[in-house]
Amino acid sequence: MPKVWIEKLTEDMELYLIRVDDDQIKYFEAAWDIPEGITYNSYLLKLNDAVVLFDTVKKDYEDLFMDALKKLVDPKEITHIIVHHTEPDHSGALPRVLEENEYKAMVIGTQFARNLLEGFYGKKVVENFKVIKDGEEMKIGGKTFRFITVPWLHWPDTMITYLVEDKIIFSCDAGGGYSIPETIDDSSEEVVEKYLPYVTKYIVTVIGHYHKYIVENIRKLKELGIVKDVKMILPGHGLIWRRDPIRIFRHYEEVGAGRAEKGKVLVVYDSMYGFVEKRMDIVIDELKKHGMKPVIYKYTDKVAPAVSDILGEVPSAEAIVIGVSTYEADIHPRIRYLLYEIIDKANYEKPVLIVGAFGWGGGAGKKIESMITRSKFDHVMTVESKGAPSAEDEEKIRDAVRELIQRSLPTGNT
Ligand SMILES: Cc1cc2nc3c(=O)[nH]c(=O)nc-3n(C[C@H](O)[C@H](O)[C@H](O)COP(=O)(O)O)c2cc1C
Ligand SMILES: [Fe+2]
Ligand SMILES: [Fe+2]
Structure with a gap:
C-alpha cells in the first residue's frame, strides 16, 4: 500500500x-x-x-x-x-x-x-x-x-x-x-x-x-x-x-x-554460448591494464539486466564497448533493443568500440556500425571474427581497446 x-x-x-x-x-x-x-x-x-x-x-x-x-x-x-x-x-x-x-x-x-x-x-x-x-x-x-x-x-x-x-x-x-x-x-x-x-x-x-x-x-x-x-x-x-x-x-x-567520470567505460554485451564473452574478457583485461574502470552489463541465458539501468550509465561513461553475437544475420535481439534505446535516449558524443562474434556469415558488427555512424556517437572500430578468438583476434581486440582509450573524451571529464 x-x-x-x-x-x-x-x-x-x-x-x-x-x-x-x-x-x-x-x-x-x-x-x-x-x-x-x-x-x-x-x-x-x-x-x-x-x-x-x-x-x-x-x-x-x-x-x-x-x-x-x-x-x-x-x-x-x-x-x-x-x-x-x-x-x-x-x-x-x-x-x-x-x-x-x-x-x-x-x-x-x-x-x-x-x-x-x-x-x-x-x-x-x-x-x-x-x-x-x-x-x-x-x-x-x-x-x-x-x-x-x-x-x-x-x-x-x-x-x-x-x-x-x-x-x-x-x-x-x-x-x-x-x-x-x-x-x-x-x-x-x-x-x-x-x-x-x-x-x-x-x-x-x-x-x-x-x-x-x-x-x-x-x-x-x-x-x-x-x-x-x-x-x-x-x-x-x-x-x-x-x-x-x-x-x-x-x-x-x-x-x-553527458559529463563523464574519469576512466569509466561502459561495457555491454550478449553471449549465448560464451564466445562473445571470451572476447569481452580480453577487452576488460586491456581496459584495466590502462587504469580504466569498466562497468559491465551482460545478457546471457542466466541474466538480463534492465535496459533502464544501462541507459542510466551512459551519460557518465567516457567510452562504450558493445560486444555482440550475430543472430539470424542480425544483431542479437537484446543488444538490438538496447542499442535502439541508447541512440534514442542517450545519444552523446562518446567513442564506441564494437566487438563481435559469429558462426558463419556474421554481420551484427556492421549493422551496429551503421547505426552508430548515423548517431552522435563516435565509431572507433568494429572487430568481428568467427568462433573462439584466435591469438590474432586477441591482438586486434587489444589494439582496438587502446585506440578507444585514445579517443576517450579529453574534455568535460569530472
Ligand atoms: C539462434 C542463433 C542464430 C545465429 N545466427 C547466425 C547468423 O545469422 N550468422 C552467423 O554468422 N552466425 C549466427 N549464429 C552463430 C553465433 O553468432 C556464433 O555462434 C557466435 O559465436 C555466438 O557467440 P556467443 O557464444 O557469445 O553467443 C547464430 C547462433 C544462434 C544460436
Ligand atoms: Fe512526471
Ligand atoms: Fe513527464
Missing part, C-alpha cells in the same frame, strides 16, 4: 507537500523497469484569500490523494490549480479534484497544457482554464507567481512556477528522479548520494530524448536570475531540495551534457 506523506514545508507559510510513494509500479511509462518505485509530489499553498494546488498525482492513487488533500483543505476552497505538465502521472487526479471542487478553481497552464487536458479529460476540465504566456506574472493571495515555460522538460506543455517573494521554484518533472527516498528533502548527504543515480536513470529514460533541452532550459532559468539564490526547488518526483537546491539543477546539467 503506497504511503502518503503530508508535510508542512515552511515555518512562515502554509505550504504543504503531499507525496504519494508508488511502490506498486513496475514499469514507468510501461517501459522502464523501476523496482525502486517512484513518488508523485503535489503541493498545496494556503494564502489569505487563495488556496493554490500545484499538480496532482496518478489516477490510481486519486482516493489516497483526496483523503490527504481533505486533511488540509476542503477541495471546494481551492481557488487555483497550477498544471505544470499534463502527463497523467501528475494530472491523473485532476478531474476528480475539479469535480469535488465543483469546478470553481481557475486552472493555470500553457496553451499546450490546455489542449492536452481537453484531449485527455474532456471540455469540462478546461472550462475555467487560464492560458499563461512565458514569463507572465500573476498576483494570487498577495504573492507573485511567475510562470516560465520549459518546453520538452518533459513535454511541449511544460512550465515551472517561480514564487517571486519566497524564491521557490516548483519544477515538476525537471529536478525529479526515481525511487522512494526515506526522507522528503536533501537534508541527509547519505540519502542524496543514494538518490542521485536514480535521478540520472530518470533523466535518461524519461527526458533523455530531449537532453539538449535540459541544458538549454536550465541556462534560460539561470539567465532569468532565479537560480542563483533559489531557496527551494520542489519537483514532481522524489526529493525536494532546500539544503543545497542548486545541486539538483547542476546534476541535471551534467547528465544533460
Whole structure:
C-alpha cells in the first residue's frame, strides 16, 4: 500500500507537500523497469484569500490523494490549480479534484497544457482554464507567481512556477528522479548520494530524448536570475531540495551534457554460448591494464539486466564497448533493443568500440556500425571474427581497446 506523506514545508507559510510513494509500479511509462518505485509530489499553498494546488498525482492513487488533500483543505476552497505538465502521472487526479471542487478553481497552464487536458479529460476540465504566456506574472493571495515555460522538460506543455517573494521554484518533472527516498528533502548527504543515480536513470529514460533541452532550459532559468539564490526547488518526483537546491539543477546539467567520470567505460554485451564473452574478457583485461574502470552489463541465458539501468550509465561513461553475437544475420535481439534505446535516449558524443562474434556469415558488427555512424556517437572500430578468438583476434581486440582509450573524451571529464 503506497504511503502518503503530508508535510508542512515552511515555518512562515502554509505550504504543504503531499507525496504519494508508488511502490506498486513496475514499469514507468510501461517501459522502464523501476523496482525502486517512484513518488508523485503535489503541493498545496494556503494564502489569505487563495488556496493554490500545484499538480496532482496518478489516477490510481486519486482516493489516497483526496483523503490527504481533505486533511488540509476542503477541495471546494481551492481557488487555483497550477498544471505544470499534463502527463497523467501528475494530472491523473485532476478531474476528480475539479469535480469535488465543483469546478470553481481557475486552472493555470500553457496553451499546450490546455489542449492536452481537453484531449485527455474532456471540455469540462478546461472550462475555467487560464492560458499563461512565458514569463507572465500573476498576483494570487498577495504573492507573485511567475510562470516560465520549459518546453520538452518533459513535454511541449511544460512550465515551472517561480514564487517571486519566497524564491521557490516548483519544477515538476525537471529536478525529479526515481525511487522512494526515506526522507522528503536533501537534508541527509547519505540519502542524496543514494538518490542521485536514480535521478540520472530518470533523466535518461524519461527526458533523455530531449537532453539538449535540459541544458538549454536550465541556462534560460539561470539567465532569468532565479537560480542563483533559489531557496527551494520542489519537483514532481522524489526529493525536494532546500539544503543545497542548486545541486539538483547542476546534476541535471551534467547528465544533460553527458559529463563523464574519469576512466569509466561502459561495457555491454550478449553471449549465448560464451564466445562473445571470451572476447569481452580480453577487452576488460586491456581496459584495466590502462587504469580504466569498466562497468559491465551482460545478457546471457542466466541474466538480463534492465535496459533502464544501462541507459542510466551512459551519460557518465567516457567510452562504450558493445560486444555482440550475430543472430539470424542480425544483431542479437537484446543488444538490438538496447542499442535502439541508447541512440534514442542517450545519444552523446562518446567513442564506441564494437566487438563481435559469429558462426558463419556474421554481420551484427556492421549493422551496429551503421547505426552508430548515423548517431552522435563516435565509431572507433568494429572487430568481428568467427568462433573462439584466435591469438590474432586477441591482438586486434587489444589494439582496438587502446585506440578507444585514445579517443576517450579529453574534455568535460569530472
Ligand atoms: C539462434 C542463433 C542464430 C545465429 N545466427 C547466425 C547468423 O545469422 N550468422 C552467423 O554468422 N552466425 C549466427 N549464429 C552463430 C553465433 O553468432 C556464433 O555462434 C557466435 O559465436 C555466438 O557467440 P556467443 O557464444 O557469445 O553467443 C547464430 C547462433 C544462434 C544460436
Ligand atoms: Fe513527464
Ligand atoms: Fe512526471
